[in-house]
Amino acid sequence: MSRSGIAVSFNLNGRTVQETVPAQQVLADFLIERGVAGVRVSCDQGVCGACTALVDGCPIATCAAFVFQVDGCDVVTVEGLSDSDDLHPMQRSFVDRFAMQCGYCTPGMVLTAVALLNRKPDPSPDDVRRWLAGNVCRCTGYASIVDAVLDAARRRHDLRERT
Amino acid sequence: MTTRTVGTAPVRTDALAKVAGAALYTVDITVPGMLHAAALRSPYPHARIVRVDAERARRQPGVLAVVTGADPAAQRTYGWYIKDQPILAGDKARYAGDIVSAVAAEDPATAMAAVELIDVDYEPLEPLSDVESALRGDAPALFEERPAGTTPRYGRGASGWIHPDKNVCYRFRYHTGDATVMSSCDHVFDDSFSFSAMQHYHLEPFVSLASVTDGVIDVWSSNQSPFSLRRELARLFDRDEDRVRVHVPLVGGAFGAKNGCKAEPVAILLAMQTGRPVRFCMTAAEGFLTQRQHSATLRLRTGVMADGTLIGRDCEVLLDAGAYADASPLVAEKAAYRAPGPYRWQYVDAAASCVLTTTTPAGPFRGFGAPQAAWASESQLDMIAHRLGIDPYDLRVKNLRELGEPYMPGDSAVDSDLRSGLAAVAEALHYHDRPRREALRTQGRGLGLAIGFKDSGGGSKPASARVTVDGDGHVTLRCGTVELGQGAHTALRQIAAEILGIPVDGIDYAPVDTASVPFDQGTYASSSSAVMARAVAEAAIDVRRQVRQALTHRDGKALGDRGRHEDHALPQDWRRLLAGQVFDASGHFEVTPDADAPLGEKCFFWEPGWGGAEVEVDSETGRVRVRRLVVCGDAGRMINPELCHGQESGSAIMGLAQALVEHRMYAHGALATHDPLSYRVTTFTDLPDELDLMVQEQGHGPGPFGAKGYGEGGMLVVAAAIANAVQDAVGARVTDLPLTPERVLHALDQGGSEPSAGAAG
Known part of the structure; x- marks a missing residue:
């Protein structure tokens, strides 16, 4: 591996990361080495979504991105969704709706769903299905996840109505 | 009976960790000084291994060990009934993906780079790409010597043979009744079906971390059956079982694939060589080369009377087992025994052979032979109904076994009312609304039904549990369920x-x-909520008895205990009242052998599934759109309704995957769908327009509170229900899975008529 590297600086879950990394270092590996357990590698080909992180609010497959690509970006993993001990409303809905079984896809699924609601606060079931189509869940049969995302959207909507 | 907790849906105890990314899986476990393993796999489906030269790899900085098939320890073999799979391929590679050599290095990149430096001389042999080529008279034998193995002790009507023929590693046969009844049937319909193989596609890869200290093997593994794994590893590495310790944290999906040895033997072998802990984490693509579902062809000869009374069935199943026996014998046993379905027969002769081919070894997969059997049986029932001019619903109802009637002579009684689930599905689909049905057909739409039925995983499956209360009132459950x-x-x-x-x-x-934790055979066959649950309940009831005794002693008056589950007359604060006292009890459950029962033990419970589909067939493109999928099962009693619905939904969509979406494909003898990128997995966009899930609680389960196991029924019914709906919609009968647009178009080209029916008698 090359000793020379690329200096990168980015925001990871609210904290600044400044490091020199090998050009070929993959973002998922970088994050996992730093204890970010919510990033899970499964397919390692950018097709299953288990390793999803939000980069400037956009879900990406960290197994298919180099670290240098996020230079200057805001990177959020499931650990950074909520800045308190409370769950993010999307996490809450996943818990309440039993929208997980083995849980391996769950962090990535939650992040992609959060990005959806940020873009489209009141999605239709079809919007949810299409938006989440890059995240594979082998256990649930997907139905409970669609319910959870719609439930989170409703809760958010109700919250806005009240305030 | 009233319960407080059973029947409710408290938050999953692992939900918070899972949603926060804090859940611990084997893949997360690291230990100081840990090395990383990588494997060299044969690129040839069938080849003599002439020479392996690992010197260049061994000399790489950071490489600590390279093992090859020449190492006697690597030649030890494993498997379920038949021990034929070596840890590393020695003289011969039997499929493209067979592990030939493995490296341990300081980091994964070094290990992977070193693997590329191992030189292997192969002498390619003729591949046996499919069942047909493996069964040809002049085909080479995949195993020159007959591997060691044992057949289980079967009961009345069942037999098994190890390596009865060249390239057939196992054959199972079940028969009952008198074959001559077939000649008195009004019709004997002879139909053949094929079933394609899926990948399990568990998201957590096959991964193990092994360390060997003072002769004790410690292994962390993503495995469903830690005690069975321990037994196999102890045998493989020649030591007592208490010198092998298996740890299993949360498992990131299994679906049958994580039974038996996967990454463990290589990790252990390398840990022994290096004296350091070794982690072997396969890539998802390597997972595709490690385990798969069984593809199959099934031929059914079914004798019926003109009024639709089923009389007898001959069934011949050919399972493509892949290169090693793995769990194939057990899958064969289940496929054949389940092939008759839950109908009344005077005669059954069902056999299944496991054919060795130079493809990825096939192993347990959700449903265990039952999806193959139900696909063929439930498709043929509809074909027969159409030929006889009888409604497929009526044909089923006419022949279904009654609640309380033995499945087969000597076996246990059917413990679900099979008509009630079918009626529920039919009602949800408005099946009996004739005018609506006619209107649907004019739009290329139709309805189909199917029933699935499998014996439970109670057989040969002892389970133990222990419940303790410490002096601070902490209650701990110890058992091996993963x-x-x-x-x-x-x-x-x-x-x-x-x-x-x-x-x-x-x-x-x-x-x-x-x-x-006490012994448990394994977490498979949807048995935990009945089999292990019995052991847990027994231990908990014993603790409750002890607690009541202690309270009696303390208060000087008797509380009594009728020993029933629901009898929860303990004071709410008993843990505080008895602070400082400890309680400890064990529970055990095991189905007793029974020579009269065909599989050697009476089935502990039966898992039925009922399915229905409304489809729309595009006759221009052949595309099948599922407008509505209805799946129903009988949980006996739901311990947790949300968990039951989760199992129902997961197995229904896996059934949909089997029906329409997923299949492993070989091109020119090589696996074309060899990784997640090339394998089309089922996603959100494949969901049916509407998904209706129903869980019945008929209350006849043998588990605590009347529970049964639950989680496979949907997997058995969806494919046949959809194929039956396609026939109802456009008259086209597809007998091969999956129902690709190509196959549907081809069936439509046959004039929308079904394959020709043989008639006799």
């Missing part, structure tokens, strides 16, 4: 919580570790 995602750790705690009258979160589930 949390695969099904929610067993939540449900089993609910059972203990119910009996002890405490909240679910008042019970700790001890880490699954063979050194500290």
Whole structure:
């Protein structure tokens, strides 16, 4: 591996990361080495979504991105969704709706769903299905996840109505 | 019976960790000084291994060990009934993906780079790409010597043979009744079906971390059956079982694939060579080369009377087992025994052979032979109904076994009312609304039904559990059931919580570790909520008895205990009242052998599934759109309704995957769908327009509170229900899976008529 590297600086879950990394270092590996357990590698080909992180609010497959690509970006993993001990409303809905079984896809699924609601606060079931189509869940049969995302959207909507 | 916790849906005990990214899986486990393994796999489907030169790899900086098939320890073999799979291929590679050599290095990149430096001389042999080529008279034998193995002790009407023919590793046959009844049938219909193989596609890869200290092997593994694994590893590495310790944290999906040896033997071999812990984490693509579902062809000869009375059935199943026997014998046994379906027969002769081919070894997959059997049987029932001019619903109802009637002579009684689930599905689909049905057909739409039925995983499956209360009132459940995602750790705690009258979160589930939890055969066949649940309930009831004694002693008056699950007359604060006292009890459950029962033990419970589909067939493109999928099962009694619905939904969509979406494909003898990128997995966009899930609670289960196992029924019914709906919609009969647009178009080209029917008698 090359000793020379690329200096990168980015925001990871609210904290600044400044490091020199090998050009070929993959973002998922970088994050996992730093204890970010919510990033899970499964397919390692950018097709299953288990390793999803939000980069400037956009879900990406960290197994298919180099670290240098996020230079200057805001990177959020499931650990950074909520800045308190409370769950993010999307996490809450996943818990309440039993929208997980083995849980391996769950962090990535939650992040992609959060990005959806940020873009489209009141999605239709079809919007949810299409938006989440890059995240594979082998256990649930997907139905409970669609319910959870719609439930989170409703809760958010109700919250806005009240305030 | 009233319950407080059982029948409710408290939050999964692992939900918060899973949603926060804090859940611990084997893949997360690291230890100081850990090395990383990588494997060299044969690129040839069938080849003589002439020479392996690992010197260049050994000399690489950071490489600590390279093992090859020449190492005697690597030549030890494993498997279920038949021990034929070597840790490393020695003289011969039997499929493209067979591990020939493995490296341990300081980091994964070094290990992977070193693998590329191992030179192997192969002498390619003729590949046996499919069942047909493996069964040809002049085909080479995949095994020159007959591997060691044992057949189980079967009961009345069942037999098994190891390597009865060249390239057939196992044959199972079940028969009952008199074959001559076939000649008195009005019709004998002879139809053949094919079933394609899926990948399990568990998201957590096959991964193990092994260390060997003072002769004790410690292995952390993503595995469903830690005690069975321990036994196999102890045998492979020549030591007593208590010198092998298996730890299983949460498992990131299994679906059958994580039974038996996967990454463990290579990790252990390298740990022994280097004296350091070794982690072997396969890539997902390597997973595709490690295990798969069984593809199959099934031929059914079914004798019926003109009024639709089923008389007899001959069934011949050919399973493509792949290169090694793995669990194929067991899958064969189940496929054949389940092939008759839950109908009344005077005669059955069902056999299944496992054919060795130079493809990825096939192993357990959700449903275990039953999806293959149900696909053929439930498709043929509809074909027969159409030929006789009888409604497929009526044909089924006419022939279904009654609640309380033995499945086969000597076996246990059917413990679900099979008509009620079928009626529920038919009603949800408006099946009996004739005018609506006619209107649907004019739009290329149709309805189909199917019934699935499988014997439970109670046989040869002892389970033990231990419940303890420490002096501080902490209650701990110790048992070997693995949390695969099904929610067993939540449900089993609910059972203990119910009996002890405490909240679910008042019970700790001890880490699954063979050194500290009692024996359990394994977490498979949807059996935890009945089999292990019995052991857990027994232990909890015993603790409750002890607690009541202690309270009696303390208060000087008797409380009594009728020993029933629901009898929770403990004072709510008993843990506080008895602070400082400890309680400890064990429970055990095991189905007793029975020579009269065909599989050697009476089936513990039956898992039925009922399915229905409304499809729309595009006759221009052949595309099948599922407008509505209805799946129903009988949980006996739901310990946790949300968990039951989760199992129902997961197995229904896996059934949909089988029907329409997923299949492994070979091109020119090589696996074309060899990784997640090339394999089309089922996603959100494949969901049917509407999904209706129903869970019945008929109350006849043998588990605590009337529970049964649950989680495979949907897998058995969806494919046949959809194929039957396609025939109803456009008259085209597809007998091969999956129902690709190409196949549907081809069937439409046949004039929308079904394959020709043989008639006799």
